[in-house]
Amino acid sequence: xxxxxxxxxxxxxxxxxxxxxxxxxxxxxxxxxxxxxxxxxxxxxxxxxxxxxxxxxxxxxxxxxxxxxxxxxxxxxxxxxxxxxxxxxxxxxxxxxxxxxxxxxxxxxxxxxxxxxxxxxxxxxxxxxxxxxxxxxxxxxxxxxxxxxxxxxxxxxxxxxxxxxxxxxxxxxxxxxxxxxxxxxxxxxxxxxxxxxxxxxxxxxxxxxxxxxxxxxxxxxxxxxxxxxxxxxxxxxxxxxxxxxxxxxxxxxxxxxxxxxxxx
Ligand code: SAH
Numbered sequence: 047x048x049x050x051x052x053x054x055x056x057x058x059x060x061x062x063x064x065x066x067x068x069x070x071x072x073x074x075x076x077x078x079x080x081x082x083x084x085x086x087x088x089x090x091x092x093x094x095x096x097x098x099x100x101x102x103x104x105x106x107x108x109x110x111x112x113x114x115x116x117x118x119x120x121x122x123x124x125x126x127x128x129x130x131x132x133x134x135x136x137x138x139x140x141x142x143x144x145x146x147x148x149x150x151x152x153x154x155x156x157x158x159x160x161x162x163x164x165x166x167x168x169x170x171x172x173x174x175x176x177x178x179x180x181x182x183x184x185x186x187x188x189x190x191x192x193x194x195x196x197x198x199x200x201x202x203x204x205x206x207x208x209x210x211x212x213x214x215x216x217x218x219x220x221x222x223x224x225x226x227x228x229x230x231x232x233x234x235x236x237x238x239x240x241x242x243x244x245x246x247x248x249x250x251x252x253x254x255x256x257x258x259x260x261x262x263x264x265x266x267x268x269x270x271x272x273x274x275x276x277x278x279x280x281x282x283x284x285x286x287x288x289x290x291x292x293x294x295x296x297x298x299x300x301x302x303x304x305x306x307x308x309x310x
Contacts, residue, residue, distance in 0.1 A: 055157015076121020161209035198223035
């Protein structure tokens with residue numbers, strides 16, 4: 047009976063940000079194939095003695111599949127450890143299809159994605175009542191082209207929160223797309239490099255006009271999240287709209303309204 051292959055989200059970097067389920071699986075793992083330098087800490091911290099630990103950075107997808115299948119023939123728990131959440135820019139389906147074809151069981155354990163970790167690091171919120179209630183997780187085209195209708199200019203026309211992955215070297219394209227979509231030069235922007243990494247995290251705040259120069263000055267060229275959002279800086283606004291959820295006049299499932307007005 048072959049073992050089971052788990053695609054585990056390691057979170058954004060801080061090994062404490064893996065889920066309890068992910069950590070328990072690492073503690074039982076016979077073999078771990080980890081992706082990139084950001085998640086090796088979790089693997090080495092939580093893996094048991096004798097666990098086979100391999101970096102996938104020099105492997106092709108076919109080689110990874112072969113490695114995972116081989117390990118699953120010898121171990122009950124085999125882990126593919128990925129940064130953030132495995133379902134975001136993680137080549138998940140390319141990897142699971144051959145496992146299904148080989149009749150090997152697999153499952154996914156979600157992880158804290160770097161968009162959430164970046165906003166948390168900066169003390170910012172992804173949504174804000176009456177400002178934006180929508181978050182778009184996206185990227186600009188690199189070697190992977192963007193499907194029709196998903197160019198950043200179109201997405202930015204919603205003026206909601208945009209979390210832009212894999213694009214820090216294309217920051218000028220991000221700026222151009224936001225300008226073309228009508229964002230103002232003084233629109234706030236945030237770039238976080240190595241969010242959640244103790245001692246390595248860098249937070250850069252700027253505007254559409256100056257974010258690129260600021261990132262250059264900080265020498266940020268990789269492992270960074272770009273956020274453009276009308277919510278940025280809300281902690282310092284003096285005209286904040288109160289969230290309905292905490293409004294004393296708002297009844298919801300867990301709390302009765304103290305005022306006269308009841309909502310559903
Ligand atoms: N699955 C991952 C994303 C992998 S794509 C997730 O859910 O977060 C790699 C991109 O993620 C990087 O180019 C960068 O934009 C972002 N990223 C990953 N880790 C990060 C971190 N700790 N801080 C900021 N951005 C990060």
